Amino acid sequence: MGSLFEELEAREAAARERVEELEAELADLNEQLEEAREGLERLRIARETVAEVMAEMSADATTAPEEAPESDAVANEEASSPYAGAERRVMGVLTVPKWRPGLGVDALPRVYRDILEVIADAPGPVRAKQIVPRIGLATTAGRIEGTRSKLKRLVERGWLDEDEPGLFTPARLRTTASSNSQ
Template identity: 60%
Template structure:
């Protein structure tokens, strides 16, 4: 038969082990909680930044056109709304590529510097992306948007050039 003091030691050892296991779980949960809080904070900051950028783009579209040499002033405090924002404005006389979002501006500059028409798969590595199907298709969408807004032409399907401007400029397949 087991003595009472030995039985208490056994129970005490089991309780001690359970406490240690729960402390380890609590430490793991505290670490996961901290990581989740950091992730949430990054998302909140990203959302606020995107809202601010969209609001500034919207405000810039409401202002007179930006001509070559003009630098739009960045508003430090703005009311973020972002509804109905057109990130790629339609091209019009005197408008420069600097008004475009970075990736669109890079695409226009790459196409402008090219000796001939470019395909999306040729542009993707030049803007610093991996040449995967998803990145190529995303870039093709951006190219099509630039065509719709008058920044680029697509005379041959899938081949993009800088838009021809002025009287007599034919754009047979630019839509």
């Protein structure tokens, strides 16, 4: 009988050792997965930021008065550049301009226009978590927080009002100004 128990104990020890090895591999894989997720999130944020900057630059290019180039060589060089119309030394970029009479939503990047459209169509004040699915984003905490920061930016620049914390409505200044002009 003793040899059967010894054999079972030896097999149990081997199984325990294998479980420990697999747990160590799993911990290493989980760490690698987390690092890969963080890298993916950084790339997503970078892509979205570049898209916003490029949208702002193209909006500025369509509203800015055209200047005569210094020479035809400079004009040809700029036209062939993938960054044609972009200044080479951008010190600061204002993605969302301050609202002023005559400035339409077409001056805003696409995502901001979508947000304003959702709020304009809403029957009352709207929260960020209600807007996110309506603009085609997944309702994750990161997307909601990103949208909330965009909403706050729209409030700061006069496009929206936030009468109560977290509740956003179209700006009364805009609606009053536009209703007076009609």
